[in-house]
Amino acid sequence: FDQVATTFAFLGFSLPTFFTGILMILLFSVYLGWLPFVYDSEVTGFWPNVKQSIMPVAVLGLAGAAQLMRFMRASMLEIISQDYVRTARAKGLRENSVVLLHAMRNALIPVITVLALQIPEVFGGAIITEQIFRIPGIGRALIDGIYSKDVPVVMAITFGIAILVVTFNIVADILYAVLDPRIRLS
Structure with a gap:
């Protein structure tokens, strides 16, 4: 599982969003014909809107998920070798309990930092994805504002x-205090 996840993370992290978007359009729209090629704002109904949102969401989520996987793996490998994890194992706790309660909780702290920066990036950094799929979103409005000099x-x-x-950095700071009792907000 580790090799498959590492390969997925490597591919997701190294492929740029415009390339991933074009590949998905070619595969799912042109060759297979499963999903619509471009976004249509006049489409009504829940499922047609879901169908036209699958590719943009997948493109945006791939790079973010790959980055989170790399950080989580590195953090878990570091935490697993700590003394308190070995002590928990020596006390006879089940491996699931050791990983979920002791290791993962502390491994999430650096991951939360990355996640807190990724969430605003989805709103502001989706400019390329919006251009590829012709979605009239915030990124498109920003580009149009820049071109028309609408300050x-x-x-x-x-x-x-x-x-x-x-906002998300403040939320991350609060989550630090929840995950690690040694960190206190005063």
Whole structure:
């Protein structure tokens, strides 16, 4: 499992989003015909909207999931060799209990930092994905604002993304205190 996950993480991390998006369009829209090629804002109904959202969500999620997998693996490998994990095993705890209660909880701390930065990136950094799939989203509005020199629109979108970054960093700090009792917010 580790080799498969590492290979997936390597591919997801090394392939740029525009390349992944084009590959998915070729495979699922052109060759197989399963999913629509471009986003249509006039589509009604739940399932047609889900079908046209599958590829953009997969493209955005692939790189983020690969990065999280790499961080989680590295963090778990570091934590597994700690003394308190060996002590928990020596006390006779089951391996699931040792991994889930002792190791994973502490391994999540650096992963939360990465996740806190990835969530605003989905809102602001999806510009390329929106261009590939022709989605009229925030990134498209930002590009249009830059090209038309509409400063208030550019400032509003940039300010909104900055608020998201600050908000999710605060949430990450709160989660640090929840995961590690040694960290206290005062």
